[in-house]
Amino acid sequence: MTTKANYDNLVVINNLTFKRGDRVIYDDISLVIPKGKVTAIMGPSGIGKTTLLRLIGGQIRPESGQILFAGKDIPKLSRKELYETRKRMSMLFQSGALFTDMSVYDNIAFPIREHSNLPEAIIEKIVLMKLEAVGLRGARDLQPNELSGGMARRVALARSIALDPELILYDEPFAGQDPISMGVIVRLIRSLSDALGLTSVVVSHDVPEVMSIADYIYIIAEQKIIGQGTPEQIMQDDSALVKQFVQGEADGPVPFHFPAPGYQQELVKGTAIGALANVTQGDK
Amino acid sequence: MQQLQLLGRNTLALISGLGRAVIVLLSALLHTPNPRKGLPLLFAQLYSVGVMSLVIIVVSGGFIGMVLALQGYTILVGYGAEASLGPMVALSLLRELGPVVSALLFAGRAGSALTAEIGLMKATEQLSSLEMMAVDPLRRVIAPRFWAGFISLPLLAAIFSMVGIFGAHLVGVDWLGVDGGTFWSVMQDQVDFNKDILNGIIKSVVFAFVITWIAVYKGYDCEPTSEGISRATTATVVQSSLLVLALDFILTALMFA
Secondary structure (H helix, E strand, O other), X not given: OOOOOOOOEEEEEEEEEEEEOOEEEEEEEEEEEEOOOEEEEEOOOOOOHHHHHHHHOOOOXXXXXXXXXXXXXXXXXXXXXXXXXXXXXXXXXXXXXXXXXXXXXXXXXXXXXXXXXXXXXXXXXXXXXXXXXXXXXXXXXXXXXHOOHHHHHHHHHHHHOOOOOOEEEEEOOOOOOOHHHHHHHHHHHHHHHHHHOOEEEEXXXXXXXXXXXXXXXXXXXXXXXXXXXXXXXXXXXXXXXXXXXXXXXOOOOOOOOOOOOOHHHHHHOOOHHHHXXXXXXXXX | OHHHHHHHHHHHHHHHHHHHHHHHHHHHHOXXXXXXXXXXXXXXXXXXXXXXXXXXXXXXXXXXXXXXXXXXXXXXXXXXXXXXXXXXXXXXXXXXXXXXXXXHHHHHHHHHHHHHHHHHHHHOOHHHHHHHOOOOHHHHHHHHHXXXXXXXXXXXXXHHHHHHHHHHHHHHHHHOOOOHHHHHHHHHHHOOHHHHHHHHHHHHHHXXXXXXXXXXXXXXXXXXXXXXXXXXXXXXXXXXXXXXXXXXXXXXXXXXX
């Protein structure tokens, strides 16, 4: 290992294009994730926000473009280098993805046991510290199936910070949480970044929560980045698309309706009135 | 025209599936194992794949042996040849029924469980999560399960044949009155180690390889939905059962013809 270069931007994405089958998910997008900050990626569901996290984690490869993590181009790394690099990042999955055959304690100890030779006494101290941070020290002996959704997410968060990674990728951390869990997670993400200088990427479509914790926001829709800036700048943004998303209007540049044939036509299709309607329409 | 298209598409899917299966197997197995971490994982899988299949294997083995003796006796006694009951039962079990029936039972009991377990781990993002923790799921999840299946089935097949022979003894000697000494001595005389026992073991080793390979691959490759897992589990049982029967014919032709 040579001298550790000091990158201002931990992740840099240049001209990324990604397709799933024939469908273009990202069309030539570029963005940077500054070190030590909370960066949010927002956008309507189904535009592949999670895909972006998987691309950064190297689980899928892009069609073209660079994904630099601390200066290393993730898609070009060999298997071994990729696994080395992954030790420096972690991901909080939407489902939590706890190992169902292990207790809460063993789940959090798992990455530490895999990647270090620390004695069990020290591992126990680390695990208890991580559990304390998410307020679940009392739940150490529970099995994942005994946890509520919110608790599972918090245990998963404790596991993802077990090895003190440089980068944490949060996949929809607020989705389906009750207000209390939501508050805990919002506070944790912010304090991890402030206290430990962790770099966080939060993928989400929960506008108020993201506005409250993000340092910088990218809004993605229709394969492109349609808006970016600090929360204040995003609120002031004039673009109709950004406004629609931030203010949660049902219809706008992102249409309320999935593309479909005419409503009237479809309803009356194949009926006498329909035939009549077609005739009258033909007359026009 | 459409049928031609369908044929082409299915052939391509079959070939790329085979390719993926080979890649999964090779990347799971071709690495230097770490005994300190690997052995506990292997033992845990040997228990859930092998030991947990013991009951079904022992019970079925016993009944198959008893039925063989009953059927064999009624035929042989007509020719006054009931002294050959021992070798008849032993040869059928060692050469055919032991390896084949235990393989079919194993595919249903352990193969389906392996596929469902791995598929569910995929659906709940546990495999992805391992990858992101820089732990290769192929080595951590697939490899110990493959080895456990590969080691268990030949042992289970041997137990199956053994229990079957005792079942036959119970029916033939204790119930129907064939002479016990004759039963054992003619069997000992007629069964050849290389030709009968070794060939049976080779068969069950081949079946073990095929069944566990299909089971772990189907789980790893399944579509991560509840429907996808159910389809993968069914495919494991159907495909491995059919392959076992087809391979049994080929192996028998090579060994005994």
